[in-house]
Amino acid sequence: MSLVSDSLVITRRNVIKIRRVPDLVVFATLSPIMFVLLFRYVFGSAIPLEGIGYAEYLLPGILAQTVIFGSTVTGGALAEDLQKGLIDRFRSLPMSRAAVLVGRTVADQVLNVVSIVVMLLTGLAVGWRAHSSVPEFVLALLVLLAFAFSISWLMALVGLVVRTPEVVNNASFIVIFPLTFIANTFVPTDNFPTVLRVFADWNPVSSVTQAARELFGNTAANAPEPDAWSLQHPVVYTLIWVGIILAVFVPLSIRQYEKAADR
């Protein structure tokens, strides 16, 4: 059966919803603007960095955090589809069994692209600049979106298992908030307690952030080489994570989708 065409139909359905639900667009645009402004002027005023302004240090980190949070909507949206009987309807149609999940995870990256554009514009307004070539810049965005896409598949499984949109949203906040903070997203990790620093070094959120910083040219010229392999090769390390997460959660989510109607 036609995975591609069915997935496109589902993606279109989900993108239409983005256009028609103002809350989603507000969440995807206003909250990134708010975060950039708050961190830039509140934290930025107190965090002295060597060789680079805080705006340039901040933006890659806050982009990473925002697209990861953007991907959590996958779980809530699938739980909502289950609750409203839409998954039952889809399961009764002669369509590809993966299309509902592919269409969902892809559409959620569309929303992430909107967030990214808004944040880059806000960043430009508060002093952030990219100093790299166009291909590097594009690669940075692709690394961010690839990681967010893998998180979407993880959240798909969570949504299909938990089945209650509110619980999915609260639970994912509790996990993802610390995950994006125990990292190099907003402050250098050098002065973290040892345990936290090691965790932060190998946290894929750090490597995503580091990859974006390097590819945007947002690293200090005299910055020392990071100790951890993960941060020396942030793009590769991030893509390894993306591969592992997808290899585990794509089959698990599809299996859970097939079982979800059997109750």
Add this chain to the structure above:
Amino acid sequence: MNVTAAIEVEGLVKAYGETRALDGIDLEVEQGTVLGLLGPNGAGKTTAVRVLSTLVKPDAGRARVVGLDVATQADAVRAVIGLTGQYAAVDEYLTGFENLEMVGQLFQMSRRDARARAAELLERFDLTGAAKRPAKTYSGGMRRRLDIAASLIARPRVLFLDEPTTGLDPRSRLGMWEFIEGLVTDGTTILLTTQYLDEADRLADRIAVIDHGRVIARGTADELKAQVGGERLEFTLAVAADLPRLRGLVEPLGIEAASLDEPTRRLTLPVSGGTAVLRNALDRIADSGIAIVDVGLRRPDLDDVFMTLTGHESTETTTTQEPA
């Protein structure tokens, strides 16, 4: 097995933990007919529909739709069925038209065919005026109609309607019945679940009554009603001593002998002819001076069917005994 059967079910079992939602169900629905699956909440009606529409895999037994096994040929089954679940499964954010277009495309129709068919069904289900509005703005009845339209988009040979009128106001309910009757004349085979005897009576060629996952009776509506009894007049009097006198006045209107119940001061009289009989009876009593507390024309409902077939009310959860 009958070759003209659109749905054949043999010994279907589905358990959820300790609960046997389906406890060995046999059904057969001929092509182009309507089977009404009648039963109270939790009887197993929805589980039966979910198995037949490939959503749920049975633990034991076999079910075939137009000769295709629902467990092993699920994709082929999905291509020939339409399902309307208990909750109108429409996307609230899409318009009526977009909902139908989407389902049509997922039935592997081309976008152009899906659009043409969507427009045709919106017209037929009286939704053309609301076609461009998000389904969020629809009334309950409109959502149900859109849901049924979605299940019809690929001209299914077999249609499953799970409680299509539950939660609708009486007027929408009547409208829904008319739509369903229209489908029947198209030759679609329909399996319909309902809690209402009058609904099964009006729409179904044959009825299977199920309780606790088993079929406890089957037949045409008339056959079932013959078991349960038809309509009757019920009088409740202020004084039990008036009962014999009342019987003398109204019994000639009945089709069988009246029964008296002294403790509840009630007289029950089987009748036929509806409200005309009621008016006639009231005329006869008018000058008699008998004090009447309550009077009404009663038709048999699901509770009567259950009382007769199982000896318990449909809402009770006592163990059912299979009738001999």
